[in-house]
Amino acid sequence: MTVLAAVFAALAAVLHVWIFVMESLRWEHPSTRRTFQMTADEAAATREMAYNQGFYNLFLAVVTVVGLVLLATDQTDAGRALVFAGCGSMLAAAVVLVARSPERLRAAVAQGTMPLLAVGLLALSIAV
Template sequence: MTVLAVVFAALAAALHVWIFVMESVRWEHPSTRRTFRMSAEDAAATREMAYNQGFYNLFLAVTTTVGLVLLGVDQTDAGRALVFAGCGSMLAAAVVLVVRSPARLRAGVAQGTAPLLAVAFLALSLAV
């Protein structure tokens, strides 16, 4: 179970690094605007908010990655705690997205599936 948790946590971290890139580096790029369904004017108006939000996503990815590294060097308790914190926060953010904007269900599922599976498999590994 731990191997599956690690795989899904790594995927979740990678996705959140990509979200950071889109929000903090490429926010006004046409492909990013298409992804977020935004006009050039809306992207310009929300640039600072997106920049900040992108760093939140990066910090979640870093938290999860540090947890994975700690799991790899046999610091199991600290590693699990950080993976639970990082992936749990990613999952909570996906739930908030869908609850607040049901039309964003697809984005919420994309953002929340890997962290959900990571948390579930990590929890199952504690039970075994």
């Protein structure tokens, strides 16, 4: 169970690094604007906010990866805590996204499924 949880946590981290790239480095690129359904003017107006938000996503990925490294080096309690913190925050952000903007359900599912599986499987691995 822990191995499967780690796989989903790693995939969630990779996705959040990609979100960082889109939000902080490629925000005004046409493909990113299409992904986030924005006009060029909207992207320009929100560039600073997106840059900052991208770093939040990067930091969640970093916390998760550090947790995975600790899990792999037998520092299980600290590793679990960091994976729970990173993936739990990713999952919470997905819930907030869909709660605030129900039309963004698809994005919330994409953002939250892997963290949900990681958190759920990690919790199950502790319970058994």
